[in-house]
Amino acid sequence: MPRIFAMDCEMVVSGNRSILARVTIVDETGRVVLDEYVKPTATITDFRSCYSGIKKHHLENGKDFSVVRNKVENLINGCILVGHSLQFDLEALNLSHLECKIRDLAKYEAFNRNNGGQPVALKTLAKDYLGRIIQNGEHDSSEDAKACMDLYRKYPNNW
Template sequence: MSQIMINAVCKPSKQERAKKSKGNYKHERFQRRRQFLQSKGFLKDKQNQWKKKKNKNNKYNGNYKAKPSAVFSQFTCNLPSTSIELTQKPTSSLPSFASSSQSDQTQRPVPGSYKYVALDCEMVGSGPKGCQSELGRCSVVSYDGDVIYDKFIKPCNPVTDFRTRWSGIKYKDLVNATPFNVARKEILKILAGKVVVGHAIRNDFKVLMYFHPREQTRDTSEIPLLNKKGGFPENQNISLKKLTKTILNKDIQKGKCGHSSVEDARATMELYKVVESDWEQTLASQTVGQSNEK
């Protein structure tokens, strides 16, 4: 039986023909409009401008991505004038951190800005006839008189004179005492950054082998206001015992058992507090005068 092949051609429906003819009509209309614009020269000029701009921005890499610097410059040029002014460097009229830090260094600490402590040390003697003073006990009290540190300290050299009548230290007190090198580190850690009050405190610093900043040191033996309050000559060094009795009406260092470094430190702090406000104002005015002279 022979095979019969039938080629059936399906004609599109009326809707499809209408849709297709409508699409062709739009395309033809677009082509005619494009040719008209080209003949007038409008479309040609725009294309050339776009090509020139694109080539100008893509010289450095040959691709169609704009150069970052060019894009940034275009963006910044379009910003308002106020936003550009914010990126400028500060003028000399604005405050600088360097000038403020220099002025702060010349100012003396204001009362209350530092923690105040009072220091008192008791010495023993070493060497021939105990002529060399060494640290045997150290006490540090707070602004309110609370004991922060109080230890017997064993000197580096053998003790030849305990000076018990003044120091109150005996042989048994130093048998298991804290070694000097250990105690010194503990004490200096407490004194760091604090205003240290003491009576003839240079002697205490000497046995500690330490120098405390002068602007953070208050020596009650060198405060003329205290001498004036007690009725003593302003330039004379009065003993702690006399100042305490005259100004505070308290008796310290009584008997023959020696001094108590805790008692002496508390008395020193109480004396300082009597003239604290006036003395700090005097120091502040002296600092201002010195800075003006410079």
């Protein structure tokens, strides 16, 4: 049976693009197995702190992007990867993952059925399916990754 991890990333803005600021990965039990802040790879023009929870001091001691990217790549290699809108996280990490091993809650038909087929926000999924309030103010990649794993574990056979 393949390992299962849930991942969430927080981004900041550099010019007109998002860049990685933090990545968190949790295992099947919700235990954090990786939580890293990332040194900016470009000049930050907006920390988006009210959404990302990222502030300048978080990134001052961040790890180099390549180090974090390699840690993530080694950890998720061959596993089932759970998340919400994972394409953005993988793009920020400059990684790919086998489509057959991705469990993207934003694309899960059962969650989107009552929303005209459009993705439902993770915050809404957590509230509706877990009875949990998340993203009440700043986002926290650890909290979001745990919510993703819990949602997946609640419906593991429907994928």
